[in-house]
Amino acid sequence: MGKEKGGLGLRKLIPLNKALLGKWVWRFANAKEEMWKRVLVAKYGQEEFGWRTKKANGVFGVGVWKEVMKEADWCWDKMNFKVGKGTKIRFWKDPWCGEVELARRFPQLFNMAAxxxxxxxxxxxxxxDLGSWNLRFLRGFNDWELNMVVELLQILRSQRITMEEDLALWKGGKNGKFEVKEAYELLISHSTLLFPKKGIWVENVPSKLAFFAWEATWGRVLTLDRLQKRGWQLPNRCYLCGMDEENVNHLLIHCTVARVLWGIVLGLVGAQWVFPESVKEVIVSWKDEVVMIAVAFLIILFSVQKFGTSKSGTCCRSCLFIWFCSLAGIGIYNLVKYDSRVLMAFNPVHIYYFFKRNSTKAWYALGGCLYVQQVTSQLRNFTFQECTVLDMSCG
Structure with a gap:
């Protein structure tokens, strides 16, 4: 399936096989005296006018052509006829002067036809001298039926019999020839979906990151809910927040910890965003600038991951130490220069008032702080090899 439809740019084998088999249906209809056609006709026989063989019955030696004939119905729906001598095309029941059979286009006249x-x-x-049409009907026409007769005659006016052979043409193909690519696109056209191709397959983005975004969009990340569907006996509870069941949409969007992280990332550039229900809806609704913010943030994470989280943790601790020292210096300077009464905020009573005003949200905030502290303290415990095994097992 193409990337614009949510695939990886690879063709689906089942529709491709059906298209390849369908080409033999078209080839048999247009073949003349080729040896392979004569063998098939001798083995299976042929239906009226010789456009197709009879149904392949039996147990031995019929498997291949039986599979070909299974594709005959949809193939013939996409073919029409070019009239030559007119000896192999039915006037009323075959599509030869337009996309639709005359019997379907003029059902009242067809019922009257002799x-x-x-x-x-x-x-x-x-x-x-030039030839003409000789149509016979069971009765005369009523006044309200004359318009249909006139319309039929106008269609037939441009049609003439020649000395060439009748042909079966593939609709939409060049010169009526069957094209496997067009047949394949026809078979998968019903599954065309809105897919955020431009928000996933971004140029210069690491393939590992793009593939993970593709998996998340289709909901194929091996979260606990999918592992349970595969038969794993595991309690389904989000590891980050411990409150809701774990699935890809919760883990990346709705989890309390994930919301905090997204708030930090978007807050760096002053952006605000209301996240939809699913990862796919998020990427579809993203504007270019928001996509680039998220992609840049994730690229940084994936870039430093190759050094192992132990080294990444050491770097993070150094950066955090410098950051907190800077904050402390700025704070002391502002206290001295402006007003030191702000130190009254260290009074524990304010913590009580904070929890009283915010209730559940206050506990979320406290849990987020403790979680970040815990993660930071544990970064040094993982090596590069351990991260590689963990990444392979989760991806």
Missing amino acids: QRSATVGELWDHNS
Whole structure:
């Protein structure tokens, strides 16, 4: 499936196989006296006018052509006829002058026709100089039926019988030839979905990151809910927040910890965003600048990951130490220069008032602080090899 439809740019084998088998249906209809066609006709016989073989029955030696004939119905729905001699095309029941059979286009006239199964050649009169149509009906026409007769005659006016052979043409193909690519696109066209290709397959983004975004969009990340579907007996509880069941949408969007992290990332540039229900809806609704913010943030994370989280943790601790020292210096300077009464905020009573005003949200904030502290303190315990094994098992 193409990337614009949510695939990886690889063709689906089942529709591709159906398209390849369908080409043999078209080839048999247009083949003349080739040896392979004569063998098939001798083995299976042929239906009226020789456009296709009879149904392949039996147990031995019929498997391949039986599979080909399974694709005959949808193939013939996408083919019409080019009239030559008109001896192999039915006037009323085959699509030869337009996309639709005349019997379906003029059902009232078809019910009145005296020769409903006649071929095009049988209704063509060769006795006149240029030839003409010789249509016969069971009764005369009423006044309200004359308009249909006039319309039918206008369609037939441009049609003539020639001395060439009748042909089966593939609709939409160049010169009526069957194209496997067009047939494949036809078979998968019903599954076309809105997919955020531009928000995932971004140029210069590491393939590992893009592939993870593709997996998350389709909900194929091995979270606990998917592991349970595979038969794993595991309690389903989000590891980060410990409150809701774990799935890809919760883990990346709705989890309390994830919301805090996204708030930090978007807050760095002053952006505000209301996240939809699913990862796919998020990426579809993202604007270019928000995509670049998220991609840049994730690129940084994936870039430093190759050095192992122990080294990444050492770097983070150094950066945090410098950051907190800077904050402390700025704070002391402002206290001295402006007003030292702000130190009254260290009074524990304010903590009580904070929890009283915010209730549940206050506990979330406290839990987020403790979680970040715990993660930071544990970064040094993991090596590069351990991170590689963990990444392979989760991806």
